Amino acid sequence: MSSTDPDDRPTQDLLGRTDSEQIIQALDSGKNKRARKLLRRMHPAKIAAMLEMLEAEQRLALWQQIDAAQEERILPHLNRRLSGQLLGDSADAQPARPETEQEEEKSELNHLEAIRQALSLKKLKRVGKILHRMHPAKVAGLLEALPPEERLSVWSMVETERAGKVLTYLHDEIRIALALELDLEELIASAEHLELDDRVDLIQTLPAALGAKLLYASSAGQRAQLESMLSYPEDSAGGLMNADAIQVRADVRVSTVLRYLRLLEKLPPQTDMLMVVDRKGHYQGALHLSALVTADLGRAVAELMDRNIVGIAASASDSEVDRLFKELDLLSAPVVDEHNRVIGRITLDDVADLMREDTERTLMQMAGLDDEADIFAPVMVSSRRRAVWLGINLITAFSAAWVIGLFQATLEQLVALAVLMPIVASMGGIAGSQTLTLVIRGLALGQVQKGNLRILLNRELGVSILNGVLWALVIALLAVAWFDHWGLGAVLGSAILINLLCAALAGWGIPLLLERMGIDPALAGSVILTTVTDIVGFFAFLGLASILLL
């Protein structure tokens, strides 16, 4: 109990405010973490006095921030009516029904709903209890699923020791927002519980000034490691690595290695291999722990080490790292500097996360969305972002309208053209986006390369001819049946065929062109494609109609 003993000396902050004033201010501004910290330093009797003096609403808010352990010591200082009332409130913190933990764990739905209910009743203690039982990754998921205001309330109830870990699981936008919500002191305290690679991640996403403060708050030894890790781009091997690789010399025996490891007492998490180096620290090979534990004690490390595992250059790109992990079925791998000296290691979980984010980004970008954005961002913020995308699309839409505008005279004479023209554009768009998606993914997976571009184009043109002929016939016949006009059917069918051919060509060429220009094909590809298929579609249909039908 000594650790929670109150520190009796009253503290003052820089502004000379008393503890009570600071606590009330922290509560008013939603800084619950700060309030809890201040409360833990106060004498129970003093807290009791505060509780008595506050208005009912503020009193409840204060009570919600008091630890269960502290509650017991405060209650004797309160009159019976008040203590009964507050205790009644605490009792409620335990759910009425005796739910088993497992039952609650079953679905996240329950967590989200339970927390939102507790929030609406201002039962922050209950929120804290639910959070305490959840894994940081789940807390992160929950925070992302909450609208911003409720998110801040819940965030303020996350324990400081776990806050850092929660931050690492969040998408960038929310991560920054919640990190900025913490006092610098809290942020530093929460980062202390993180592994170095997670801390690097955090520093990299924070605004530069804040990141620097976090960096300088680290111990001198850690700071050097962090600085070396920060010197590499986020998506390089150096940026992915953790500077905690254990190194052993190639010329020692198994028994010596085992003795050394026992001295260390604990290896970094996710260690499945040691890095073997020569006298000068140059990387030689990897010693799998599974080889170490099965080898005779007298054998030398050099005989046991796996030379197939090459050191990854710190400057290697994330996709190279991914390829190496995939090809060698690695769980972790050494990272070396330009002199082939071991400077860290990469574990598969970080690579897997990164590559998953890549595919996710493609998916979101194809709809003009930012994959790191908060889906509950303020309406104004989201609107501004999406307005850009709609504005770009408007150019496409007006180009199409302009093409139609060229044929107003034609449309006036044969209004059926107006009825049927969206079909041409739509079929072209769909067919084109199939080719486009195929090529974008093929480029990402390496299935599409310089050596087979021509073949792919021929195939796509072949497919579009077959499908063009098929659907041109079907659509033409439907149009003839509808408008009883053979010429119209013929024009419609021809336009469909032309547009499907152009769609294949565009779906194939646009991503290649964009990639050569250094633009991500997933981002701009579909807008450009639609522009092409709309313009070609309307032009072919209305143009042919003007020539042949009037």
Added chain:
Amino acid sequence: MSSTDPDDRPTQDLLGRTDSEQIIQALDSGKNKRARKLLRRMHPAKIAAMLEMLEAEQRLALWQQIDAAQEERILPHLNRRLSGQLLGDSADAQPARPETEQEEEKSELNHLEAIRQALSLKKLKRVGKILHRMHPAKVAGLLEALPPEERLSVWSMVETERAGKVLTYLHDEIRIALALELDLEELIASAEHLELDDRVDLIQTLPAALGAKLLYASSAGQRAQLESMLSYPEDSAGGLMNADAIQVRADVRVSTVLRYLRLLEKLPPQTDMLMVVDRKGHYQGALHLSALVTADLGRAVAELMDRNIVGIAASASDSEVDRLFKELDLLSAPVVDEHNRVIGRITLDDVADLMREDTERTLMQMAGLDDEADIFAPVMVSSRRRAVWLGINLITAFSAAWVIGLFQATLEQLVALAVLMPIVASMGGIAGSQTLTLVIRGLALGQVQKGNLRILLNRELGVSILNGVLWALVIALLAVAWFDHWGLGAVLGSAILINLLCAALAGWGIPLLLERMGIDPALAGSVILTTVTDIVGFFAFLGLASILLL
């Protein structure tokens, strides 16, 4: 050299054909692996006689299948002119320029181009040499990047021992096609080199009859393990696991464990933990190798084991497995049966692959494509698949046309409506697909849940009102400037606003509805959305115009 010594007894196949006949037939049908195998059994003099008797083209094809070691023994049996000619051809198998391996490794482009060039010159030996230096994963990538005919030639040059591994890296469609290309005997031989989980994967993708043959060709012990692994669905923990977990008892000491492991001599690849069980084989916890190597020899396993690592039920879904790996930062994890007995383990690389495939599938399905399909599939096959998607889209297109058809009279009176109407549909489609993508991804990541659906809808409606008002104004003004018709601008603006609101509602509701109906929202979502935005857009625009402008 004894292993390559020819077996002098001539063999006959079931049809009674001689070696020579079989070889020529294998060559003619592109079964180069089979030809090589038969050749290895033949006497050099006999091969020399075959070479002399064949036509120039067949002779070259035969020569391409002969090992370097065998060449030397065949040459003395040939006349000088012929041997000089064939040797000249062999010399060519080494690239003229002294390229370093590293240089070649740099880019896959070179491999693809080098191989296609060698193929066009019929230099199969060169192909074999290039393949031999490549990692199976890269060979797989190369095979996928080749058109079907060339793919078969290259595939026939992959060594049998590596063929199984290559198969595991291929997408389903190509994997099946290439596996069927092998003789049963070859297929069995190539599968023997695979780890059990890879073999299970292979059996699961092959046609049932062939898979069963592969299963029964395994040794009795392996068959039992394979059968237990096959009894779980592919995307469950049981389907992901490998039945090679090492088990130790909780009540033994570290020294005993180490002695036991040294007796095993070798642990399965990617072993980073041992599974701790009680006397009855019930799972107790995990013993990390890193804990084992740092612990005092006298300590008991029970003190060292990590109880946080829970056994994953074999029936758990792949997304549950993924969540567990993510939450506990695992590299591997135990799998238990319904009695909590350890039956295997899962390694992170397999989980990562699976989850990556999931995102990839979403991406492809949104364009109506199959992510396991061969992008170089025969044009007829691809056309048929894509025709279905175009046909579905045609229903959308004709519904839109039908709506326009209702307003033919209106269009005849004011043809500017026909010019502007695609803008309404297009803006609605783009805005709707943003909401749709957001919800589909949110559902997949758990950001969107029952507890926050309403909030999300409100936000999306808010965003669409803001953007609707903004773009309605802009577009209306542009239309007024173009057609000098204030009423037209007002109608256009109103229609845009209405359609953007409906788009948000549809983009939010369609994926939720599809999910409740058990349909993958990524597959059908965008088609249904476009149908809604087209119909609403045209109806609002032309309907308002009929009422207000005529």
